[in-house]
Amino acid sequence: MGRPNPRNVVVVASAVAGCVAPFVMGDLTFLMRMLLAAIVVTGLSLLMGYAGQASLGQGAFVAAGAVTVAVGTTRWGLPPLLALVAAPFVAGAFAALVGVPLLRLRGHYLAFGTLAMLLMVQTAMSTFDFLGGAFGISGIPAFGVGGSVFADQRPYVLLALGLLALVLFVTHRIVDSRFGRGVRALAGSETAAESAGVPVMHAKLVIFALSAMYAGLAGGLSAFFTPYVSPDSFPALDSFTYVIMAVVGGLGTLWGGVVGAVLVSTLLQVLNSVTSNPDLPPTLGPILQYATYGGLLVLALLFMPRGIVPAVESGVARVAARPRAVART
């Protein structure tokens, strides 16, 4: 009987832990935020890793999804399920629209362009009352289907787990498809890909919109979970955090988003609980937070540029190969 693939073991164990946790833990906010981040970052990892496009403003699409749910349920009285389903499509359409001019930029220009887009979305939200104005939109109803309604945090977490699984499945299918291979060529060299017959702009737009859909889905669900949406809900720092999670986890790997989200969220949560001790100076929290963000990013990029998932996989492969090498002597 062959040795079980270590990656599969970790995945199954995590999935089991994930399903058990909601029934065991008290406050599920942290877990929920982590799962939502995992959904966003899976999309971002796809965009940055496979298509080689940098986005510092993914929060704009999270906002698009959240606003869709907020406006849909409070202003238009849409049933929650419909609003949630609409969220990723609105975000994806927004991305497709904005992407046509924006994706003509490359590299650092695109990075700054997406950041500018995020800030402009924030401004639009605070300017137009329809989108919430300065105070945002509150009173979003609880999520529910048909007659039943989510009563506490637990069902949200389970739904988030389900959506994460869905998102991972979709990503897996896309990556393995012919389309996915064409996209991967983009990350290498766009001119080479073009001469190989890959429709570059089209592929970039599709991946951009797809990553936006993931983000919009997470945004929509978060709008139900914390029933309040305002421009301040999507600060630039969050978008940078998504990038950090993507990089740490491993760009362009299926599980990179999840691993990055789990690791970074947990690390930050630990830091948070350590520094919220009232005996410590109040600035210690933000100091360590920024230091961690910066340190993780720099260390990960310089020493583990392919992220944790590939590093662990190759590490395990090296360890597994050793006994066989010894036996040969």
Next chain:
Amino acid sequence: MTELVAYLISGIALGSSFALIGSGFVVVHRVTRVVNFAQGSLAIVGGMASATLLDGRLPHGLGEIAAVLLCGVVGLAVGLLAIGRRGTHPLISLIVTLGASMLISAAVIWLWGQDPVSPPGLSGSVTILGADVQRQRLLVVAATVLAFVALALFFSRSHLGKGLTASASNPFAARMVGIDVRRMGLLAFGLAGILGGLAGVLIAPSVALSFSSDLPLALSGFAAAVFGGLTSPLRTLFGGLSLGVAGQLTAGYLNGSYQTEMALFLMVVIMIVRSSAFVQEEAK
């Protein structure tokens, strides 16, 4: 009319800082092809450091110079992280500088707290064309002009400056004549630190800075640099001044909260319009 003059002057002063930060982007990008996200943070360090150094320790003039030199060292450190390792792809270096800017933010909070800081500047004001103009703002404009002139002379006349220009112009030929292109890149980062630090030192007395001011400053500086195609310091100066003036005019005559968005929107439009020109540049 006096209102217009006041807006113009404050716009030019603010725009000068954008131009200085932007020239930092240009210097680094020309030599290394990297965009240094930490340019805004360098300005913050400059402003904060000058506040501390001037607070009873060093006299005016020396304090500011010391702060600027400190920023040069910090810029060099950022450069070591970003390009110290051979073969780092420029986009990776960009994100590394993003990480560096966060590390700098952590240091800023640690050393100066989270509240805005404003060092003492030149006090008093002067009347120009009927408008009351603060001396500090005139100093900003004068210092910026001097800095740009010095920069131009450095690149065209000095041995080291020519080496930097050569590394930017043709890295292969530069290596061939014996120039250490990587060391030139680090020098560029140090120079960018000085320019960013100068921007912070000049603007901080008028506009109090805090650790979170680095993002808007970086964006405005980058917008100014985009005007110059990330290669021309002179066009960056023009771009920065235009942005500053346009922003102040928008703030004064239209709604005040839209100036950053105006600048951002213009920046994106210009980037997209010139995108084919940029691609040709990258291909070289």
Next chain:
Amino acid sequence: MLHVEDLVVRYGSAVAVDGVSFEVGEGEMVALVGPNGAGKSTLINAISGLVPPHSGTVACEGRIAQVPEGRQMFADMSVEDNLLLGGWSIRNRDLGEVYDLLPDLAGMRKRKAGRLSGGQQQMVAVGRALMGRPDLLAIDELSLGLAPLVVAELAEHLRFLNRERGTAVLLVEQEVTLAFDVCPRALVLEAGRVIAAGPSAELARSETVRKAYFGDLVGAETMVAATAPETSEVSR
């Protein structure tokens, strides 16, 4: 003065220079010929220190300066600045010497290098290399893209340098007649290996050289059919 021994240079898994050994003595003029893709440029770059070798040694008892393929100007900078940069690594930069040797350069000293003609740029490239007071000039494709008259003039400058200053020359050239004309000794490179070496006059008559250039029209018609028993053929 220049000793190359068993030099191997690779690009990834491809071998561009495959165990090359040769020498250039003080004040010698040696040509390096061979068809496209033979590895001539890579060899020159390795000798100049621009490309790290995989194995083997390059030893030189003097300074080497390169005149690169395609001139490689600092296009936005003036001719004078280009020349000054050539003296980057040395202490007493003396423009006067170079202007004496190549007087035409003095006339265009303020002009932007990118605006010059190919021949003028090539002269700047040679002047730039000379600023470093090299003992060996390594020239990669002198004639590429230049008119014959211009090339002849440049070749005369090289002979002058060699006569008056004793500067050794290693001339990489696709144009065989030019190479054999300027340099009394030559090496023939093919697929990264030296397949023939010896006095140029003999190599010009050699069958091996003609075979290496089969399909290459430049210079082929001037080569005499082979009956060259005296040619020293270096087997790998």
